[in-house]
Amino acid sequence: MLGGSPPSTISDNGYILRLILCLGALLALRLAAVHASAVDFVMDEAQYWTWSRDLAFGYFSKPPLIAWIIRGAGELCGQSEACIRSASPVLYTLASVMLFASARALFDARIGFWSAIVFATLPGVSYSSQLITTDVPLILLWTVMLYFWVMLVKRQSMGWAILLGVAIGIGLLAKQAMIYAALCMACHAAVSRDARDALKGSRGIVAAVIALALFSPNIVWNAQNDFPTAKHTGANISWQYPYVHPLALLEYVGAQFGVFGPILLVVLIRGAWREIREPRDENKILLLAFSLPVLVLLLLQALLSRAHGNWSATAYPAATIFVTAVMLQMNRQVLFRISLALHLAVAVIFAAVPAFARQWPMFEQLQFLRSALGWQDVAGVVRAKLAAEPYGAVLVRTRDMAAEMLYYLRDSDVPLVIWAPGPEPHDHYQMTRPLTAATPEPILFVSLRPCPTTILDAFDTSESLGVERVDLVKAQARDAISASCPDTRAPGDPARSDRREVIGALI
Structure with missing residues (x-):
């Protein structure tokens, strides 16, 4: 199925069936891990739970969607850590499905299938799927937005523009980082005539108005409470003298190797450089437009102040499709399999460690567990x-x-x-x-x-x-x-x- 078989030997429905089986097995593993976990809520999870007890259109540091999701999960199955966290692997599974849809629309079902599997097993996703944080709904809405943008570029239909606005608006209610979508679309439009045409005929205006309308309740809440979220975001950016922090930059870059995987990050850098020097594939240009601007912006942020490793999470859905397409089209089967095997092993480890966190003293060396036990x-x-x-x-x-x-x-x-x-x-x-x-x-x-x-x-x-x-x-x-x-x-x-x-x- 990988590389050795021609794409035509397996139908689209065949890839869809295999995707359901693979993602279903991974989801079952992660749900079992969440329920077996001996790890207490980390501070962010506990804070979001407290927000869910008082539903509103905004909170001090984040928009409200995470609190709404936690409230829904709690009403469905109770207030335990396992119940609340169960939403995370479910939402990541849906994000993988959306990535399959985008990759199939851009290339074919074969690349779509492997893109979804690669994304579902990224080290950052394996880690994040054990927690319920704002990144989880953000990534789902980002993959939905990416699919609607792909379809808008290809079909140039007002219907896709409306759906794009809805995805961006709800995504802004998940996390402020959804604003990167505007940057990515602008970068794509700057280099692609198809992207510019997609925004013509009032389609871009309609999408922007819908997104703003959906996000407006949070804007109103912030205005009524002296804009705490804006102040918190400004404090996080924190551009202060001496304005150059090379160690923070190195720390951020090192974290990206852990979040995306060392092999995939190298393939992304080399593939992006090759495509930028000699643009040949409009679909790959689209994917780079939805990954590189985010990474470059956060590299700058890390140099000027600091940037947490997870801040670049929105860059990796499109980057996953890009590196998967590059490796499959160039027939890099061995490299692809090594990367996937490594990430599968990491996924199993991340699923197993929380269950034994209190029994195996060696795990106390992990900062994550030291802050989430006791x-x-x-x-x-x-x-x-x-x-x-x-x-x-x-x-x-x-x-x-x-x-x-x-x-x-x-x-x-x-x-x-x-x-x-x-x-x-x-x-x-x-x-x-x-x-x-x-x-x-x-x-x-x-x-x-x-x-x-x-x-x-x-x-x-x-x-x-x-x-x-x-x-x-x-x-x-x-x-x-x-x-x-x-x-x-x-x-x-x-x-x-x-x-x-x-x-x-x-x-």
């Missing part, structure tokens, strides 16, 4: 203190503690508030749950670090309740360190990464 136990400590005394509220001072405790103490009636150090909120909880004079007392302050005097000085009296030890990996025995408020801990304490210490104070 939160249930932290909540257990807090729950026990709430049961022992009639507290009026729980006070925390970090966004991660607020998000995790709101999720893992969701059965508690005691309100949770957060310390806001200034009048300008820096996260969703400082905006919606700040400590005020009206907060009921007595207050239980919970922290993973010793109590800062700035918080204690805001109250007339306080009482230290000591330190509770919570291991991150239960199979690993460790020594506890005594600490109490308002003592400070020496910088670089190696025990900080080994466990969570819950420091309580009655304020």
Whole structure:
């Protein structure tokens, strides 16, 4: 089926059947992995869950679609981590199907099939499919948008323009990065007459108006709340002196080898260079227009400030079709199989690791697991203190503690508030749950670090309740360190990464 057989030996329906079987098997593996996972919600997941408890058209740092999806999943199968996370592999599977449709429209069913399989097994997708984050709906809407753009370029129909506007508008409700679609379409129109013709006859205007109309509720919400999302995005961009950060650039480039895969990234770079020097295939030009601009923009961002590895996620759906077409058309069977085998192995590892995270101490070396283990136990400590005394509220001072405790103490009636150090909120909880004079007392302050005097000085009296030890990996025995408020801990304490210490104070 790969390379050795001529494309005509398998019908389109044959490739569709094989795609259903392969993606179905991969989906079953990932759903099983999600349900077997011993990993607690990471901060972002817990935060999005708290958003879903209060449906709105916007939130402090992101548009609302992720909260709506989590709310829907929760109504369907419950509030467990497994239920909420199950939406992720399902949405990635649908994105792979959309990629098949785009690649088949551009080339044929054979390239469509392998493009979908390659995308579904990308290391970044395998990792992200274990979590429920804003990238998940964004990528699905991006692949839908890409298909509608392909069809608009080929058919130049108002119907496809309307659908394109719908996809972009809903995509903007998933994540601000959907705005890259406008950049990619502009780049494509700059080099392709077909792309320019596709936008003529008011089609481009209609698509833009529909997209803006669908996104407008989030714009209104931001205006009503002093534009917190815009401020957060500006803080993330953070262009500041000295404006050149070569180490951040190298870190970002290195992350792309992990997200897309080393072989595929090299093929993308070489294939793009060859196509740019001697443009020969309009379809490949389209795909490069929807991948290279995003990568170049984020390379610049990484150099001027910083860029997280996942920020370039929208570049890789089109890039996947491009590299798949290049390798199959050039008959690079061995290279293709090595890359696919490597990515399949990574997919299996990513599916298996979360299930054994608490049993195998070696996994504690992974930063992802160190930040996503022990939160249930932290909540257990807090729950026990709430049961022992009639507290009026729980006070925390970090966004991660607020998000995790709101999720893992969701059965508690005691309100949770957060310390806001200034009048300008820096996260969703400082905006919606700040400590005020009206907060009921007595207050239980919970922290993973010793109590800062700035918080204690805001109250007339306080009482230290000591330190509770919570291991991150239960199979690993460790020594506890005594600490109490308002003592400070020496910088670089190696025990900080080994466990969570819950420091309580009655304020």
